[in-house]
Amino acid sequence: xxxxxxxxxxxxxxxxxxxxxxxxxxxxxxxxxxxxxxxxxxxxxxxxxxxxxxxxxxxxxxxxxxxxxxxxxxxxxxxxxxxxxxxxxxxxxxxxxxxxxxxxxxxxxxxxx
Amino acid sequence: xxxxxxxxxxxxxxxxxxxxxxxxxxxxxxxxxxxxxxxxxxxxxxxxxxxxxxxxxxxxxxxxxxxxxxxxxxxxxxxxxxxxxxxxxxxxxxxxxxxxxxxxxxxxxxxxx
Numbered sequence: 001x002x003x004x005x006x007x008x009x010x011x012x013x014x015x016x017x018x019x020x021x022x023x024x025x026x027x028x029x030x031x032x033x034x035x036x037x038x039x040x041x042x043x044x045x046x047x048x049x050x051x052x053x054x055x056x057x058x059x060x061x062x063x064x065x066x067x068x069x070x071x072x073x074x075x076x077x078x079x080x081x082x083x084x085x086x087x088x089x090x091x092x093x094x095x096x097x098x099x100x101x102x103x104x105x106x107x108x109x110x111x112x113x
Numbered sequence: 114x115x116x117x118x119x120x121x122x123x124x125x126x127x128x129x130x131x132x133x134x135x136x137x138x139x140x141x142x143x144x145x146x147x148x149x150x151x152x153x154x155x156x157x158x159x160x161x162x163x164x165x166x167x168x169x170x171x172x173x174x175x176x177x178x179x180x181x182x183x184x185x186x187x188x189x190x191x192x193x194x195x196x197x198x199x200x201x202x203x204x205x206x207x208x209x210x211x212x213x214x215x216x217x218x219x220x221x222x223x224x225x226x
Contacts (some may be wrong), residue, residue, distance in 0.1 A: 034214075043117070043157065043203050043217030087155060099213060100146060100169055101205075103155030 003089045009108040012082075018075040020107050022088030025069045031102060032093045033071045036101070037084040044087065044103075047073065051093075078111045085109075115140075116219035117206050125224045133191040134159050134221045137167030145187040146215065148203040156203055162187055163209055191223075196213060199225045 005023040012018040024033065035051040046064045048055055050071075055062045061074040075082055087106040118137045126132050138145050144163040148156035158171040162181035181187045185206075191198055201222050205215040 041203075041219075043219050045217070046214040049214070085155075100158050100161055101148075101156070102158065103148075106155055 004090055004104055006104065006107045008105065009110070012075075012078045012111050014080060014113050015077055017048065018078040018082065018109055018111070019045075020075075020086050020088075020109060021101055022073070022087070023070045024090045027068050027090050028092075029091055031070040033062065033068075033088050034089045034091065034101075035060070035062065035073045036087045036103075037082075038083040038087070039081075039108070044101075047086075049093075052102065058074065064106050078109075079113050083109060083111045093097060117216050118203055118220035119221050121221060123222045123224075125226060127213075128194055128196060131190065131192045134191075134195060134204075134223070135186065136188045136189070136204030136218060138204075139216045142183050142206035142208050142216070143223070144182060144205070144207045144209055145185065146205045147189045148188070148205065149173070149198075150201040150203060150220070152200070156172065157214075167170050168204060169190055194225045196225050199223060207224050210216050 031104040032049050032051050034043040037043045048057055048060050050062045050064055064071045085106040085108050087103050089101050120135045132189040146161040146164050147159040149159055150156040155165040157210050160174050165181045174194045178190045203220045204218045207215040
């Protein structure tokens with residue numbers, strides 16, 4: 001799996017958009033970008049994933065650059081409950097690879113009132 | 114659907130002892146993966162089970178072993194506990210077919226004294 005680089009921490013005001021960047025310059029053509037988050041003392045939670053097109057679901061949007069070397073997770077209206085560690089993971093999708101995730105240090109997002 | 118359930122939630126063991134942690138996967142999932150998360154670190158993959166056999170393994174010693182039962186539930190066993198084994202142990206379930214993401218349990222907090 002390709003290596004990812006994320007900022008150690010970020011702050012965001014409640015109600016504003018939170019934009020979390022991730023660099024994955026060694027990503028391969030068959031690797032997807034996945035985002036998970038981990039709220040304190042809980043297990044990681046899947047947020048979203050994408051291959052090369054931008055993706056949106058009820059939780060967030062994922063913007064992947066055209067060269068696929070970086071991406072941004074967008075939480076459009078951050079709330080205090082979005083305070084968590086956010087992990088960007090790059091991996092091949094399919095089969096048993098779903099269960100094996102390589103976590104980095106992630107980004108600690110703190111949402112302020 | 115109860116999701117992924119793990120037991121116990123907290124555990125204190127003495128160095129040198131053995132411990133067994135348990136995981137019930139989400140309904141419809143047949144694959145279980147175990148992770149160790151030390152304080153302040155991202156989760157680290159230990160191993161993965163499906164069809165009652167260990168299929169993939171991370172960089173963990175043989176003191177870490179597991180089992181999967183016919184109902185897909187799983188156990189993680191750690192022998193000869195070291196102080197460094199103190200961590201949050203997470204179980205994730207997924208499927209080998211289809212495109213479901215890994216769902217994590219709340220984890221078991223193991224403290225070795």
